[in-house]
Amino acid sequence: MNNVATLDQQPLDAVIIGAGFAGLYQLWSLRKLGLRVRVVDAAAGVGGTWYWNSYPGARTDSPSNVYQYWFSDELLEEWNWQQRYPDQQESERYFNYVADRFDLRKDISFNTRVESATWDDSTRRWNVKTDTGLTLNTQFVITAMGPLSAPLVPMFKGQESFKGRLVHTARWPREGVDLKAKRVGVIGTGATGIQVVQTIAPEVAHLTVFQRTANYAVPMINPRYDDADRAAIRAKYPETRKAIWTTFIGFDIPGQTRPFFSIPADERREILETLWADGTLRLWVAGFAEVFFDPAANHEVSEFVREKIRERVKDPKVAEILTPKDHGFGTRRVPLENGYFTTFNRPNVDLVDLRATPIECITEKGIRTSAGEIELDVIILATGFDAGTGGFLAIDFRGRNGVSLREEWKKEVRTTMGLQIHGFPNLFTTSAPYAPVAAFCNAPTCLQHQVQWITECIDYLHKNDRAVIEPTAEAEQRWLAHHDEIANQTLVAKTKSWYTGSNIEGKHFRLLSYIGGLPAYIEACD
DSSP: OHHHHHHHHSOEEEEEEOOSHHHHHHHHHHHHTTOOEEEEOSSSSSOTHHHHOOSTTOBOSSOTTTSSOOSOHHHHHHOOOOBSSOBHHHHHHHHHHHHHHTTOGGGEEOSOOEEEEEEETTTTEEEEEETTSOEEEEEEEEEOOOSSOSBOOOOOTTGGGOOSEEEEGGGOOTTOOOOTTOEEEEEOOSHHHHHHHHHHTTTSSEEEEEESSOOOOEEOOOOBOOHHHHHHHHHTHHHHHHHHTTSTTSSSSOOOOSOGGGSOHHHHHHHHHHHHTTSSSHHHHSSOGGGGTOHHHHHHHHHHHHHHHHHHOSSHHHHHHHSOOSSOTTSSOOOEESSHHHHTTSTTEEEEETTTSOEEEEOSSEEEETTEEEEOSEEEEOOOBOTTTHHHHTSEEEOGGGOBHHHHHHHOOOOBTTTBOTTOTTEEESSOTTSGGGTSSOHHHHHHHHHHHHHHHHHHHHHTTOOOOOOOHHHHHHHHHHHHHHHTTSSGGGSOSGGGTTTSTTOOOSOOSOOSOHHHHHHHHO
16 A cells, blocks of 8 residues: 555656557657656556457457557567467567566556546646545546447346356456357357357357357468568568558558459459458458448449358358348458358357347346247357447546536547547547547557657647647537548448447447548648
8 A cells, every 4th residue: 555655645747547559658658758657457467458358269350560569679679479460368478578678567557447537627637546546646647448448248138147157258257268068159240259259169069159240251361470481571670660651541551552443343353352362351451442432342342252251151041141231341340260150060050140039038047039048058248349438438537627528428429539538638548539540540550650649749748838738629520520521421431330339329320430541640640
């Protein structure tokens, strides 16, 4: 408690909420300015997403050469990625290495959850209270919770009566869950559900997959790296570093430049086959831009991917259930998969179509749908997140004149470029709504840009003897109008998904992520 008392008595320059990708870099950046900074995280260790999401099969679907920090040449030389797409364990090791390499832990309070942050108009400072009794007084608050940090744990009727084990993928027990020879049910077939299903199917006695919405997915090719591979990747770092800031979505691969329908049909097919065979998200993030706004182009690409899904599933009836028909390719999150569709060819795997036979309740023995009861030993909820807003709403933010962020966002979710919020002085936000981070940008690229912008802004304030910064209501409205103008030209903004908040009952239907492209966003921020 002595440490807590000491912290209480020492005013800070900045409090950072979250010790993941953005939080660690923000701590390093502000310490370089000579500022007194404290990071607060509910987890017992660093890594953010890669601390919490330790479920079976968890891994990135951004390649490791762009899923990393760029602020230290020494770090780039020292860290050896083992594979193209790191799994959860490798990603967590990376963040622990960074924390130790730059001596960051001494400024982090773990196992500490922020409950409230209140702006004091008289002192022009924030008071941050936590569940441990730690109270911090600070000039700036910076949120680094990530866009997917508030898991949805739906309360099915009878859920508390289940006698087996019920777990959510985003709060997977650190000690693991014994699934061997168990009857397991997985609810949800988004990016997380796909990873879980394809991973656990060989070890469980029987797997029942409960699907509400069929999803597109692209086969992953994930080679392991040796020293020669790493040397070749490092040799390209200068051009990679340059490329990530200039591509639409913050990867190092440029998109197609020729208009979709200017290319003959047989050549279009060849290009699609090449993109599909790449083993990356290239078909989605660096394919044809028309996929996002031209219904005819989207239909052709969607039919191409649907054909690929049907080819991999032996039972035509199962293949039809797994084939998306209510949305086009790329208008929802497109994950990579490693044997997901062929998993349904296994004799110990069943697929339940919740559109046809919805869940009625959870019982002592398992899950009852309208077609009957399915007995289970373990139920895994891969039911997603309250994206973009959930992490903010879990904290009682009170801004100027005591205004509540929760109450304001009930009326309308508003930010200025996903970096600040009118009425909340000296509150900086990363991964907030209406920045590109939540969906349409390689998260490490956009998060590093946001951290750099926030750092430069705070440095400017100090050098110019300014104490407070806040966007005007007019500036915020201009950004929202621009965001909506761009979004509403796309098919994405018309599609039900967590991108548009439709997975949360009562949530305002609006595209959460800026879709104008990273270069345009950087230009606007500058």
